[in-house]
Amino acid sequence: MDIYDKIIDLAKRRGFLWNSFELYGGAAGFFDYGPNGCSVKRNIENTWRDYYIRKEGYFEIEAPTVGIEDVYIASGHVGGFSDPLCECVECHSDFRADHLLEAAGFENAGAFSLKEIDEKIEKNNIVCSECGGKLGTAYDFNLMFKTKIGPGGGRQGYMRPETAQGMFIDFDRLLIHNRDKLPFGACQIGKSYRNEISPRQGVLRLREFTQAECEIFVDPEEKTHPEFSKYENVTLLLYPRDEQENEGNPIEMTVKEAVDSGIIAHEFLGYYVALTYDFLTEIGIDKSKLRFRQHLRDEMAHYAVDCWDAEILTERFGWVEAVGIADRTDYDLKAHSAQSKTELSVYVEFPEPVFEKRFTVRPDMAKLGPLFKGKAKQIGDLLKYMSESELLEYENKETATYDLKIENELYKVPSNLVSFGEETIKLSGKTIVPHVIEPSYGIDRITYCVLEHAFYEETLESSETSESSEISDTSEKSEKESEEDETRTVLRLKNKIAPFSVAVLPLIGKPELLKISKQIFESLVDSGLNVYYDDTGTIGKRYRRNDEIGIPYSVTIDFETIDENTVTIRDRDSMKQIRAGAQTLPEKIKEMIKTEYKIE
RNA sequence: GCAUUGAUGGUCUAGCGGCUAUGACUGUGGCCUUCCAAGCCACCUACCCGGGUUCAAAUCCCGGUCGAUGCACCA
Numbered sequence: 001m002d003i004y005d006k007i008i009d010l011a012k013r014r015g016f017l018w019n020s021f022e023l024y025g026g027a028a029g030f031f032d033y034g035p036n037g038c039s040v041k042r043n044i045e046n047t048w049r050d051y052y053i054r055k056e057g058y059f060e061i062e063a064p065t066v067g068i069e070d071v072y073i074a075s076g077h078v079g080g081f082s083d084p085l086c087e088c089v090e091c092h093s094d095f096r097a098d099h100l101l102e103a104a105g106f107e108n109a110g111a112f113s114l115k116e117i118d119e120k121i122e123k124n125n126i127v128c129s130e131c132g133g134k135l136g137t138a139y140d141f142n143l144m145f146k147t148k149i150g151p152g153g154g155r156q157g158y159m160r161p162e163t164a165q166g167m168f169i170d171f172d173r174l175l176i177h178n179r180d181k182l183p184f185g186a187c188q189i190g191k192s193y194r195n196e197i198s199p200r201q202g203v204l205r206l207r208e209f210t211q212a213e214c215e216i217f218v219d220p221e222e223k224t225h226p227e228f229s230k231y232e233n234v235t236l237l238l239y240p241r242d243e244q245e246n247e248g249n250p251i252e253m254t255v256k257e258a259v260d261s262g263i264i265a266h267e268f269l270g271y272y273v274a275l276t277y278d279f280l281t282e283i284g285i286d287k288s289k290l291r292f293r294q295h296l297r298d299e300m301a302h303y304a305v306d307c308w309d310a311e312i313l314t315e316r317f318g319w320v321e322a323v324g325i326a327d328r329t330d331y332d333l334k335a336h337s338a339q340s341k342t343e344l345s346v347y348v349e350f351p352e353p354v355f356e357k358r359f360t361v362r363p364d365m366a367k368l369g370p371l372f373k374g375k376a377k378q379i380g381d382l383l384k385y386m387s388e389s390e391l392l393e394y395e396n397k398e399t400a401t402y403d404l405k406i407e408n409e410l411y412k413v414p415s416n417l418v419s420f421g422e423e424t425i426k427l428s429g430k431t432i433v434p435h436v437i438e439p440s441y442g443i444d445r446i447t448y449c450v451l452e453h454a455f456y457e458e459t460l461e462s463s464e465t466s467e468s469s470e471i472s473d474t475s476e477k478s479e480k481e482s483e484e485d486e487t488r489t490v491l492r493l494k495n496k497i498a499p500f501s502v503a504v505l506p507l508i509g510k511p512e513l514l515k516i517s518k519q520i521f522e523s524l525v526d527s528g529l530n531v532y533y534d535d536t537g538t539i540g541k542r543y544r545r546n547d548e549i550g551i552p553y554s555v556t557i558d559f560e561t562i563d564e565n566t567v568t569i570r571d572r573d574s575m576k577q578i579r580a581g582a583q584t585l586p587e588k589i590k591e592m593i594k595t596e597y598k599i600e
Numbered sequence: 601g602c603a604u605u606g607a608u609g610g611u612c613u614a615g616c617g618g619c620u621a622u623g624a625c626u627g628u629g630g631c632c633u634u635c636c637a638a639g640c641c642a643c644c645u646a647c648c649c650g651g652g653u654u655c656a657a658a659u660c661c662c663g664g665u666c667g668a669u670g671c672a673c674c675a
Binding site: 005009012013019022024025026027028085141143194196197198199200202204205299309320321324442460486488505507508509510513536537538539540541542543544545547556558559560568570575577 | 611612626627628632634635637648649664665666667
């Protein structure tokens with residue numbers, strides 16, 4: 001049983017993760033979060049909000065999960081989020097049709113239509129590489145879930161394959177909300193949907209999953225980050241493109257070093273790579289099992305400048321991509337701008353107005369109008385955009401006119417109606433389409449990894465077998481261990497991530513202890529803590545149960561509580577205890593939660 | 601989607617044509633119990649779904665669903 005099986009087993013038993021639709025036999029690619037899983041996931045999401053909304057000051061929005069067709073035409077998902085597949089008639093293997101053609105020597109096979117693919121397969125006699133059978137006609141498999149909006153034929157709708165488009169579409173509203181200034185960010189946490197061909201690896205590849213995405217809109221020429229110094233000395237394990245291509249290894253370096261040496265494209269990306277490191281370690285990802293891998297050039301979207309994935313090491317699946325941090329440039333805004341025929345841009349004021357000398361031609365339109373009637377505008381425009389030398393070329397000194405030819409008609413424009421010269425123009429700003437820096441987090445993957453990294457088993461020698469250390473034969477000893485020693489399973493979750501902060505446990509079920517326990521429970525609940533109360537069975541069993549779902553502290557009420565108004569506080573990880581006054585318990589526990597206090 | 605393989609209480613598991621489906625752990629109630637899965641008593645909970653073969657199917661056959669693995673796909 002590997003750690004994945006152990007965690008899925010624990011997750012099922014203790015209400016973290018359940019297969020969806022189990023009652024009806026289940027469906028691949030869907031998971032339910034049970035009560036404890038829901039708490040952990042929510043705590044992770046709220047910590048994310050803490051970083052992006054509270055600290056970074058970005059704006060959270062909530063857009064629909066169903067989108068209209070225009071959105072995904074613009075984003076490229078309607079056309080590009082599908083793959084041409086080809087099925088073997090004999091053995092029913094599926095192949096990427098474009099890959100087959102590329103293997104047969106065609107270049108840019110990805111650009112072929114389905115019809116072209118069929119023709120080329122036919123002509124070149126391409127057969128199934130598995131069994132040599134004949135290939136069926138190519139078809140598009142689009143990874144978006146389709147739906148209809150409204151009754152009857154309805155309007156074509158799609159379940160969103162990423163939350164990002166919501167932020168792009170609201171760009172102009174968000175810009176006004178930020179009072180027309182860059183940079184600013186918008187985020188959203190929510191479900192996304194991809195109709196995966198074959199979901200595997202449990203909760204790591206889902207058809208419905210939760211993303212936390214942030215789109216930060218920046219000035220394309222200003223990719224330094226004002227708060228860069230906050231993270232510049234964070235040391236990261238980076239796996240740059242060059243190292244991957246030359247079979248090298250990840251390298252440790254500070255964010256500053258990575259940006260200065262050009263490994264990370266710019267400060268803005270570096271800042272969010274470091275923030276991601278901070279966030280992931282804060283929620284309990286093991287530092288030593290976290291690295292940042294740069295996308296290879298062919299792996300990156302064609303419009304992206306640079307892209308780094310946070311990868312988390314898991315035992316069964318190896319390095320799992322959990323976060324992507326990309327510079328998407330102005331691709332998305334331009335695409336939506338073109339699709340919606342609306343300008344999506346920002347007017348950026350220069351710190352100082354810029355004065356530019358420019359040669360300008362000023363045709364006297366008030367005179368040219370009556371003279372040339374319908375052609376006047378065309379003539380005027382032609383003159384306006386001429387350089388000095390061009391203008392002089394058309395000058396006819398004899399007749400004192402500029403002789404212009406438009407559609408083979410000659411127009412003689414009197415020179416005295418055209419003035420020109422150098423002018424100084426004041427520019428106080430310019431209109432730009434912002435670039436987008438996108439940190440995108442896969443919350444379900446992160447949640448699984450947090451559980452895996454928190455998972456801890458220890459073997460406790462049962463008290464009767466303490467003499468077993470005298471046995472010299474190791475195999476005999478291990479046999480004895482498995483018989484008599486017990487395994488304690490602990491989720492060493494960070495305090496802020498654990499499903500409950502503290503458990504209240506009367507030592508035994510005597511009425512006088514139960515009464516006072518309830519009072520202590522109430523006082524902790526009233527102070528805002530998430531408290532778990534349990535008075536069944538024996539104390540040891542309850543400790544074990546709570547260890548397994550990661551409750552960091554247990555408050556035990558015993559007979560001294562009645563006499564002296566004190567309780568014990570037990571540490572989940574060390575099992576050590578301290579005594580504390582019941583009066584100030586809520587403050588004490590809150591302080592311990594906040595400081596990740598360990599009783600040694 | 602293909603191939604291999606599996607599916608029995610919440611979990612692990614025995615049974616592999618034939619009585620009321622085995623056991624352990626968990627859970628619940630009770631007794632006991634002054635700090636780490638203690639003990640005793642009682643109880644709850646299961647043959648993945650649909651067809652077929654048979655007097656009789658958890659067991660054999662076919663199809664489906666879900667899981668694991670490989671190929672393919674995906675990030």
